[in-house]
Amino acid sequence: MNDYSRLLACYDRPGPRYTSYPTAPVWRDDYTAEHHRERLQAAGQRHGEPLSLYVHIPYCNAMCYFCGCATVITQRHDKEQPYVDRVLAEAALTHAALVGGQESTRPIAQHHWGGGTPTFLGPERIERLFEGLRALFPLADGAEVSIEVDPRVTTQEQLATLARSGFNRISMGVQDFDPKVQHAIHRVQSFDETEAIVRGARDLGFLSVNVDLVYGLPFQSIEGFQRTLEQLHRLSPDRIACYSYAHVPWLKKHQTVIPEDALPRGADKLALYLCALQSFVEHGYEAIGMDHFAKRDDELAIAARRGALHRNFMGYTTQPAQDMIAFGMSSISEVDGAFAQNEKTLPAWEGAVDAHRLPVVRGLRRTEEDERRRSIILDLICRFGVTFADHGGAEPFRQRYATELQALEPMVQDGLLTIDPTGLRVTEVGRLFVRNLCMAFDAHLPRDADNSGPRFSRTV
Numbered sequence: 374m375n376d377y378s379r380l381l382a383c384y385d386r387p388g389p390r391y392t393s394y395p396t397a398p399v400w401r402d403d404y405t406a407e408h409h410r411e412r413l414q415a416a417g418q419r420h421g422e423p424l425s426l427y428v429h430i431p432y433c434n435a436m437c438y439f440c441g442c443a444t445v446i447t448q449r450h451d452k453e454q455p456y457v458d459r460v461l462a463e464a465a466l467t468h469a470a471l472v473g474g475q476e477s478t479r480p481i482a483q484h485h486w487g488g489g490t491p492t493f494l495g496p497e498r499i500e501r502l503f504e505g506l507r508a509l510f511p512l513a514d515g516a517e518v519s520i521e522v523d524p525r526v527t528t529q530e531q532l533a534t535l536a537r538s539g540f541n542r543i544s545m546g547v548q549d550f551d552p553k554v555q556h557a558i559h560r561v562q563s564f565d566e567t568e569a570i571v572r573g574a575r576d577l578g579f580l581s582v583n584v585d586l587v588y589g590l591p592f593q594s595i596e597g598f599q600r601t602l603e604q605l606h607r608l609s610p611d612r613i614a615c616y617s618y619a620h621v622p623w624l625k626k627h628q629t630v631i632p633e634d635a636l637p638r639g640a641d642k643l644a645l646y647l648c649a650l651q652s653f654v655e656h657g658y659e660a661i662g663m664d665h666f667a668k669r670d671d672e673l674a675i676a677a678r679r680g681a682l683h684r685n686f687m688g689y690t691t692q693p694a695q696d697m698i699a700f701g702m703s704s705i706s707e708v709d710g711a712f713a714q715n716e717k718t719l720p721a722w723e724g725a726v727d728a729h730r731l732p733v734v735r736g737l738r739r740t741e742e743d744e745r746r747r748s749i750i751l752d753l754i755c756r757f758g759v760t761f762a763d764h765g766g767a768e769p770f771r772q773r774y775a776t777e778l779q780a781l782e783p784m785v786q787d788g789l790l791t792i793d794p795t796g797l798r799v800t801e802v803g804r805l806f807v808r809n810l811c812m813a814f815d816a817h818l819p820r821d822a823d824n825s826g827p828r829f830s831r832t833v
């Protein structure tokens with residue numbers, strides 16, 4: 374760990390996660406439903422191009438204190454039907470903007486439900502929502518149809534409904550099996566509950582099972598995390614996401630309940646990640662991108678080796694769909710070079726849909742310069758490298774990004790990346806700090822004061 378202490382001192386600092394570029398804090402409030410409608414109309418003309426679709430189900434039974442998602446906490450299941458009806462109404466509005474009265478000519482290559490807890494919905498509502506969406510937006514052959522489930526509330530009947538409807542990939546949160554950690558984050562979930570869902574999904578023929586872990590949670594220790602990893606490997610998921618806990622209590626008020634002095638930080642937090650990394654490699658997983666691992670024969674690992682991985686708000690994918698339409702409270706669409714985020718509270722989103730308005734509250738249309746930088750950042754987080762030839766050639770790249778390459782020089786000295794005549798290559802150590810490398814190309818990031826204001830989580 375001593376080897377890392379100096380790197381941590383330099384590079385464990387606040388920074389974006391780059392689930393989008395430009396990142397959400399710089400999106401604009403004057404990007405409206407009308408702007409989104411124009412982008413949808415333009416996207417509707419690109420006949421035959423694949424499209425991604427995301428649905429956000431915000432409801433959860435109880436709040437997990439570490440959570441960073443947009444949620445609505447309730448046990449009232451009479452809310453299911455009105456929510457499903459409004460999502461379908463929003464989908465119809467989007468469909469009308471995309472193709473007028475015609476049938477959509479853009480097949481859905483990736484259809485994903487996230488939350489919140491999508492399996493807050495009972496089997497009937499699951500079926501109704503999925504069928505309603507599929508009728509408007511038909512699936513492409515071989516589409517990825519995926520869902521996030523919470524093993525604490527998901528039944529075998531729901532799993533069977535999902536499989537029958539056409540869902541073929543499933544993802545579930547575990548975070549940590551250590552009871553002390555689970556109590557501290559207010560998410561008590563037994564191994565048996567989790568195993569039952571993994572086994573049920575496999576029996577029903579789901580093509581891929583993903584499990585999420587989180588490191589940096591309160592009271593996590595190496596010994597406890599190693600036990601969690603041993604239990605994880607008994608489940609043998611096809612994919613694992615191992616996220617850094619983003620402690621942002623100034624944005625997520627419920628995180629103030631988490632005792633600050635119980636949080637592993639710096640070298641202790643990195644040690645948890647390195648422990649996980651070693652365990653994944655020993656069990657035959659490959660690092661496919663930032664925080665994500667897959668078995669060697671998983672399609673994501675194969676795509677990563679071929680340099681054909683893509684990333685959007687839903688995570689890593691083999692599907693190259695450029696546009697994503699998203700429905701539900703707070704969801705984010707990415708259409709024709711622009712981001713559009715829906716109203717972030719349930720009443721505001723409901724009000725807009727009920728008034729037959731696309732419920733957009735903010736967004737951003739990317740400039741050509743944004744597109745160029747976005748594609749560099751995507752190369753860094755999907756391929757751990759940038760090939761100059763893919764970005765206009767070595768000399769134009771060096772001229773255009775002279776300042777950025779200069780800013781990367783200390784990272785080259787520190788062994789985080791190499792720069793050769795063909796491009797930039799992120800080293801094994803550099804992968805731990807890849808958000809810092811992306812930050813060098815982020816033209817919207819304030820360069821003053823190390824971004825140390827309360828804005829982003831830490832990069833490690």
Ligand code: SF4
Nearest residue numbers: 433436437440442489
């Ligand atoms: S179940 Fe998931 S989305 Fe809901 S509060 Fe817990 S972590 Fe957040």
